[in-house]
Amino acid sequence: MQYGLDVDTYKRIKNHKKVLNLGEEPIRYMSILLIGILISRVIFFLDSKNMSGIAPFGVAYLLAITIKNNEKNTLSAAIGAAIGYISISMTVNDKYGNLIAIIMLVLYSAVIKAMDKYAKEYYMYGVIAISYIINGFMVSGYDLGVNITISLINTLIVLPVYYVIRYGITCIEEFNTNYFFSIEEMISMGVIICLIISGIGELEILGISIRSVFAYTVILLIAYVGGATYGAAIGVAMGIIVGLSSGDIANSITFYSVAGLISGVFKDTGKIFTFLSYLIMYFTLSLYCHDLSMNSLIEVLISGGLLFVTPRILIDAISIEMNVDRKRGMVNETELTEIKEEFTDKVKLLETALLSVSRTLYVIGENDKLMYKNKSAALIENLADRVCPKCARCEKCWERDFNSTYKSFEKLIKSYENKKIIFPSELEKICLYKFELMKNTEIIVDNLNYKEILKARLGDGRQLLANHVENIASSMRDMLADFKERVTVCNEVERLIRRALNKNGIHYKKMFCYRDSSGRLKVKLRMQNCGGGNFCGKRILPIINDVVSEHVCIGGEGCKIDPISNECVVIFEESPKYHMVSYGAMTSKEGEDYTGDTFSFGKTKEGSYMTLISDGMGSGPEAGKESKVTVELVEDFIEAGFDKDTTVNMVNSIMAMKFEEDEKFSTLDLNLVDLYSGWISFIKIGAVASFVKSGKKVRAITSNMPPFGLVDKVEVEEVKQKVKNGDLIITISDGILDVSKESLGSYNWLMEYLEDASKNPKKLASDILDKAKELSGGVAKDDMTVVVSKVYAMY
Known part of the structure; x- marks a missing residue:
């Protein structure tokens, strides 16, 4: 087949049932329209005796939508606001003024769209003022001075409401993103919700107020998710808005704010006790205010039922936005x-x-x-x-x-x-x-x-x-x-540590809690440099130890100072259960100035203790180069986080690519002790036996793997054993065992010697080397290396 030809392949057509899919845009337009209807119906009664008020919210809502420069959204909001204003035309002063403002804003939006420009706030303020002036002349018949004064007052009333609604809409657009909301931003979104609920008005079913049911439901839900702070805030906001709309602001603030406060206090007890706590408080308040009725009680009970059937997915979504620690996680x-x-x-x-x-x-x-x-x-x-x-x-x-x-x-x-x-x-x-x-x-x-x-x-x-x-x-x-x-993130642990540090007045810049590839907890903290005062060890470490269940210590690298920001970065990690001390002893072959053996030991970043010996084939500087390269490669790969199998095979591949005329190979004797569990892993690539001495019992660890470079891929043979406090691990090169022609490769003499040998690792390393030289006739017939490590339990 030729490449580049755009040929349609045969596709079998199946008969599918048609599914109605409205898509996202129609749903968005319908939502904007419905919100416009409800918000524009909110009325503020300035005089409880004269039940006629003002309704600036529909115009302010349309203004907030228009400034976004989306023609379809503007049209949806305008239609909704117009329908809302028409539905309350009998209870609003200047009933036509708001409708004229809506028409003028839509025309302004269409004009700037045709001119390919963007809406500007101060132009729209002028459009609203002109709308009210037109209403004053053509409908109300005001004098010029009175008309201008009333128009300015109406416009000034719209402006603060516009800023509140616009701020809330902007925050809603950041919902379900990585943005962290402040309390003020959460309250601004709550105000919009309160306006929508207040717009339901006096609608009743069998004497049950729909507005009250939704108001209590929202307050209980917010309080259950966010706690007493958010519950009381949304309760006060709901009480003020619904109270000004209904003409009973005192009772509204009292019942709604107490609903949020009490429910939030008992939120940790679960939905049932959260609702029961408020139900008891509602009885108390109703009896005190002489306002207990069967309908109002049914409204509260229905609200509790709606709280119980609220989907968990919705509760989790709200909780993530309201809980900074959870969202940060x-x-x-x-x-x-x-x-x-x-x-x-x-x-x-x-x-x-x-x-x-x-x-x-x-x-x-x-x-x-x-x-x-x-x-x-x-x-x-x-x-x-x-x-x-x-x-x-x-x-x-x-x-x-x-x-x-x-x-x-x-x-x-x-x-x-x-x-x-x-x-x-x-x-x-x-x-x-x-x-x-x-x-x-x-x-x-x-x-x-x-x-x-x-x-x-x-x-x-x-x-x-x-x-x-x-x-x-x-x-x-x-x-x-x-x-x-x-590698996983520990959100819950991070939340607890943040709370504890904040409680103790500890200031920090960033925190990140996670479990590494070994499953161990690590807490990375960035804070201001303390100037060498060991602040992290004296103040922070005890706090973290009190919070987490594991023993925690400062990571092996300690504090690292960023020279640019002058900030300190420190990692707290689980404290290992074991500590190890190692000593090495070595000598070169008789007549050689350089040894062909290389050894190394020390703690790794992953919380293990690594001991390794490499024996370059032969003796002298050439063999030493081979063994040194092997040791350095293994150390680098282990420190980089590669596992044992990967490390061994990568080193084997690298060591095999030398292309020397006289091929020289090297061995590897590696043991890794998990300082948290006490398990030790032995990996031997062409190496002789190692030994574990526990009390007087000595165990030999052997393997028959060939040296590096002889095979394409190494099938790693790993021997594991558990060690405990006081155990000794003895690692040697082949020169220690090859003390005579009759005992080449035999380790019986060393096992017998170790049974009653010293338990001091430094002395034992020297004693083994001296004993091997003694059995060799007082001279080293090959390079000899011994590394002795001792295990100590920390707790």
């Missing part, structure tokens, strides 16, 4: 997931590139196996060019007797390739340069063989390199999978 989890995905994509690209390199090397290697078909002809031509041009018989041999001469040269070359040079009899009689011809035959055949050997070696090297590049790519894939699955 969700954001942290989202950010960590995004970081994981970004890191995963980068590593996958690198893995793909490595696999491409591997495939390319394979292809090149296959091409190198192709032989020249005209190799024989090229050799004969080369030989003839070297000798024949200066011969007087050249023309006769290569023109008149070409076939005979060609076959004679071919026999001569083949005889030398077979290691027995024979000069052809056909040339014996006529060739004037016999010796020179034989000498040049040797030269060109030797050159050819050398090139073929070199080419074959390079081909083998490319194949080997391709194999190990592929192994490295595979190891990276395994490491990536481990990283994605095992």
